[in-house]
Amino acid sequence: MTQDARSRRVQRTVAAFDAEAKASVAIVGAGACGLTAALMLHDAGIDCVVLERDAHPSGSTALSSGFIPAPGTQVQRAHGIDDSPERFAADIQAKAHGRAAPGLVSAYAEAIGPALDALQARHGLNWLVLDNFLYPGHTVHRMHALPQKTGAALMAALQSAAEAKGVPVLTQALVETLWLDDADRVQGLAFRRPDGSEERLACDALLLACNGFGGNTAMVRELLPEMAEAAFAGHVGNDGSAILWGRALGARLRDLGGYQGHGSWVTPQGALMSWAVMMEGGVQLNGEGRRFHDETQGYSEAAVKVLAQPGGLAWNVFDTPLLALAREFPDFREAEAAGALRRCDTVAQLAACIGCEPPVLQATLDALHVAGPQPDGRAFRRGLSAPYFAVKVTGALFHTQGGLDVAPDMRVLRDKDRTPLPNLLAAGGAAGGVSGDAVWGYLSGNGLLSAVAGGAIAARTAAALIAKEKQT
Structure with a gap:
């Protein structure tokens, strides 16, 4: 556990909270969740302050592909795609084997489309729909992205929108302490500046939009032992702050065994290779030149399968x-520029690249041309033909999906009776998501779904809480 993580604490006060400043809503974390919430609050006429630990906001969002699944958006309808929140919710639950929180699934599926439309109409984020392939578990084309198709571009667009609206984002502000009264109402927070000084901010509502725990080695070993030795491809700020605060204040935690892995982390270059290649006919081979799973089941669970191979390595092979x-994907182009791509004009060259016996590899490739399903259930529309291309990959942990248990309105729930805390909200990586409690429950895009939909819902809830407070 990092020193930063050990400093997370909750303090109780019965006196008036003494602070240098006050905001109607304080938001911890300036990723997609926090910035979406801030923009929606601005639209509702509610002042807020976003506190970000880093000098430049990036977080898990910037490291992602930046793809967000959503049904019924304007751009989806313009493509003539028939979709609905109900269909999306069914896809989420099918991937999670029915183990995702039903209320949260429905809330996210209903909220994400309007949230993307609002970000486009009011804040200039112009979405496109990726309609040339289906990600695992999605029954229609509903993955949205900005034209650059990167998480970094998504973060840049959200930051530009926040700057244009004058939303205050306070960087290098490491939130350490939450202050609550004896009725569990948040009074404010304290944050540490780079010079070691502490500042305090009072608030009427607090949104934790900060992080998961993938960067906290001790928590990963405790809660995700199968990924203890995996490469961590997420942001180091994912130190489990929300869980530590939650444990300290008696909040309920949920689905701590859920996470997003990825079976296509390019090594040693340390880059992501799009799973679209697998969905459209590429294969993963181990060091013996054999396939070892049905690649179309999902890239998250593929991480565990790849790590189980000799040396924890595999080869993505395609033509x-x-x-x-x-x-078409910037991440792949960067990996290729870094030397990850191997071209092999013959099976013998491909075997030498992988380090396997040519007859074994030939049998594997021949099987791809056979009509009907393979022993693992996957059927191929066509086989691969020379020249072959190969990229060495391993399994990686990207981000966790468990966290604070929240009601469908994003208010944090008490552990003892599952009632909501008065004015504490959590969303994105800080909250339990909609992937259930295992790696195979992750539907492509669930991370940014939770961030953007959760941020939009939290803003709506916070605005309602503040309006109610003004009426009393």
């Missing part, structure tokens, strides 16, 4: 048409 698809 020329799939290379063209891969090159």
Whole structure:
């Protein structure tokens, strides 16, 4: 556990909270969740302050692909795609084997489309729908992205929107202490500045939009032992702050065994290769030149399967048409520029690249041309043909999906009776998501779904709480 994480605490006060400043809503974390909430609060005429630990906001969002699943958006309808929140919710639960929180699934599925439309109409985020392939578990094309197709571009757009609206984002502000009264009402928070000084901010409502715990080695070993030795491809700020605060104040925690892994982390370059290549006919081979799972089941659970192979390594193998698809994604182009791509004109060259026996590899590739399903259930529309391309990958942990248990309005729930705390909200990585409690429950895009939909819902709830407070 980091020193930063050990400093997270909750203080109780019966006196008036003494602070240098006050905001109607304080938001901890300036990722997609926190900035979405801040923009929605601005639209509602509610002042807020966003506190960010880093000098430049980035977090898990900037490291992601920046793809957000949503039904019924304007751009989806413009493409003639028939979708609905109910269909999306069914896809989420199908992937999670029915183990995702039903109320939260419905809330996110209903909120995400209007949230993306609002970000486009009021804040200039112009979405496109990725309609040339389906991600695992989605029954229609509903993955949205900005034209650059990167999480960094998404973060830049949200930051620009916040700056344009004058939303205050206070960077290098490491929130350490939450102050509550004896009725569990948040009074404010204390944050540490780079010079070691402490400042305090009072608030009428607090949104934790900060992080998961993927960067907290001790928590990962405790809660996700199968990923204890995996590469962590997330942001180091994912130190479990929300969980530590939650434990200290008696909040309920949920789905701590849920997380997003990825079975296509390019090594040693340390980059992500899009799973679209697998969905459209690429294969993963181990060091013996054999396939070892049905790649179309999902990239999250693939992480565990790849790590179980000799050396925790695999090879993504594909051909020329799939290379063209891969090159549509900036992450792959960066990995290729860094030397990750191997071209092999023959099976013998590919075998030498992988380090396997040519006859074994030949049998594996021949099987791809056979009509009907493979022993693992996957059926191929076509086989692969020379020249072959290969990229060495491992399994990685991207971000966790468990966290504070929240009601569908994003208010944090008490552990003892599951009633909501008066004015404490959590969303995004700080809250339990909609992936259930295991790696295979992660539907592509669930992370940013939780961030953007959760941020929008939290803003609506906070605005309602403040309006009610003014009436009393």
